[in-house]
Amino acid sequence: MNKGLGKFFTKKILKLITLLVALCIITFALMELSPIDPVTAYVGASTKVSAEQRALIAEHWGLNQPALVRFWSWFKSIISGDWGTSMIYRRPVLEVIGQKFLSSIWLMGISWMLSGVIGFVLGIISGAKEGKLIDKIIRGYCYILMSTPTFWLGILFIMVFSVSLGWFPVALSVPIGVVSSQVSLVERIQHIILPALTLSVISISSMCMYTREKVLEIMKSDYILFAKARGEKTSKIVLNHVLKNVSLPAITLQFLSFSELFGGTIFVEQVFSYPGLGQATVSAGLKGDLPLLMGIAIISLVFVYSGNIIADLLYRVVDPRIREGREL
Template sequence: MKQGKKLLEESIRMLLLLIAVSIVAFLLITKAPIDPLVSYIGTNSTLSEEAKAEIVKEWGLKDPLPQRFFIWVKHAVRGDLGRSITYKKSVSTVIRTKFSYSILLMMLAWLFSGVLGFVIGIFCGMRQGGILDKLIKTFCLLIKSAPVFWIGLLALTVFAVWLGWFPIGMAVPTGKLASDVTVGDRIRHLVLPVFTLTLVSISEVVLYTRQKVIEIRNSDFILYARARGENNRQLVRRHILRNVALPAITVQFASFNELFGGMALAETVFAYPGIGTAATAAATNADVPLLLGIAVCSAIFVFVGNLIANLLYGVFDPRIREGEQRG
């Protein structure tokens, strides 16, 4: 009953969020100093003024903003997000195609950052104050404050330009037929973007897990377990893992928004043809339909991640369940 009520409340929140995101995105995009007509036909177009006026009328660029917004909402509710000016395709098709690339990139980075961050966090927490703990903590703090594009450029320069281990960018080799592209080719092109996103996302998990392990190590039941003669390996296996795993998972789900934002920058650096690159191209060309579609879809994606995190907190944290029951 409680979970059903919570889902209803979260669904209402998501609806309100989508409305707010749509309005704000529409206002920001339409007020941008880039003329979508010029982006579409080019600065050296030979189209007559009559033809230009016809395009403006067809797109409704001279209509009042509220009218244009409600027309877009009416079509979006039916599943029609409009036609992309940049890609000359429907927005739904562009998002579906681009997201198929991005979802693989994000999920791999999310998985690696979660698993490696969790393991490293436990290691640091069990060796608090040691040399490795201090080095890893300092490294995580530096990475946490570094811009994503800077880390991506650094990885690109070192591993692709200097060492030549990996390709400079794209998702597949240039000039190669799609039928000739192998799984190995795709993996090699994925390595640097995944590495960059993993590096950006891992610090949060490491620092959070480390702190939780330190708190648990200082608790009374751990002191009692030590008094019974349990060593560090037994402490981790019997007590620390089960007390740290679920909070770390919820933090990882809640990091979807940061991962999504970092993905857009990483894809731009590596010219990876995902949703982030599409957003950059749409912004450059004042592609209002595509930008609105990406804004709404990204809001849904981030909200779902936060919703899963909130539900996990409610299911596994007794203090939250008790608070809900009192309420």
Template sequence: MNITHYIIKNFMKMILLIVLVSVVTFTLAVNSPIDPIRQYIGTGTVTDEQRDSIEEYWGVNDTKVERFVKWSTNLLHGDFGDSIIFRKGVLSVIWEKAGSSLFLMLSTFTLTGILGYVIGLFMGRFRDSIGDRILKSICITFSATPTFWVGMLMLIIFSVKLGIFPIGFSMPVGVSADEVRIFDKIYHTILPALTLTLVFIPNIALHTRSKVIEVLESDYVLFARARGESQKSIMKNHVIKNTVLPAITIQFGSFSEIFGGSVLAENVFSYPGLGTTIVAAGLGGDIPLLLGITIIISIFVFVGNFIADLLHIFINPMIREEEI
């Protein structure tokens, strides 16, 4: 019952978050200088009757409160509206583009979590060694480097100069979706995923390094050494157990950062995911699509943080007693 109560409490928090995000994003959208009618019409011309019909469809003549009530009511029924750019439902556009983005983000999430933690353990274990100094310098350099610059550098080296990887897209050009193999998707995802991995590894690696050093300098590790416990045993029984939870927190808390980085990486590599869709919606003034993606991403980030909390509860009994 306790864990059920905890899940229900966090579910209510997510509902409150969605309400707040909806209010803020809708307020920003309706007060923006974008004219939804002009964006919908594009460069074409329409008659006065047609324009009146479009204005009635978008509710331009209604008050902002009425427009919000109508939009939020439709939202509760699963209707996110229609995309101006793609001329179809917002949810269908998000569903169509989310697959490629999720594949890219999950690949990045897995690589950064595993490699970042292992590198952090190595740097902390061999503190101030040549390997630690080199890896630390590399981490600091990449942590201060913009994602798009790393992406362009990877593109120039591995695609243009060496020709090892494709220049862009998530599948081969001229091949139908039914004929695309999983190897093709992985092959086209390697460079964007590697770019994001290089940018986000330093965060978890440097954090893990500092935690490892802190544990190795603690009194209980000093006592373990005095007992004759081996370095391998100390790393296994003390260091890993006391550093894996902070690493999990950092990793799951970086969901929003990874998504933000994927927006830049997708545009550099012309990777057709939610990142390129957001940019296209912003440039095209597609307010319904922008609002829909914002809400979906808010839920995505909240769920990521919630999973991190659940992992803490199930891994650490002390936290379980405090939280639930």
């Protein structure tokens, strides 16, 4: 068991290192090919900045050096623990990421829990009631939301719940003009409800449809048909047989959805002007803030990869056959 886990983690760590190096190279290359001029983005549209001043700014940020020299300098720096300074926020990259990630983790965490629980329950109900009205309603809901853009749904929610009904704030994570330390818990919850709801509603459909398909497979198995022949009720069959067999693939799918969760967060934070990691990613890309963008790329990869590792570990814990008969 310990030897197997050791081999498992060694392979995962080596794969993570390989992915990180490849990601850094690809991200840097794409930024180099981008038409965005970091110096112009840094000074803005001001015409008062002379060519000499632009050259000094480029020298200060190391933008006057060849691409390979800049990449190698950044790579050595990040290995030593120095992630550089953000050109947008004028602060260390790790400090900016830590602050933004703390805001986003609440949004992603709430959405992840809601989408997982609600999607799983709806999938169980839809699969157990195949062909009935409730099944058609749930499937219709899923099909519609699967083709609905996240940003469009966010705008719709703002129009209905913020502008028309006035139930929730339009944007931001705290009230305007209020110091963050003075914001109450109720106010923070009011600001996070709509973004979290937008992010979770879209994700519910994939979990629901996946769970439904697994339930249908199980309901057509021989031991379920035998249980029905003995006169067991559908509710008892679901509780005693279906839940146990569906939970494992559902848990795996939920942890594997970290990439979709992070991608959806970028759109949601843009729509709601939510000051999280997703909004910082867009700003860094549009303004050529290479140190910040590279740092966010690394953090996002580690975040998504962690979800995959947790899913694999849960497989090993829940299903002993994986530990004994299959090498991860």
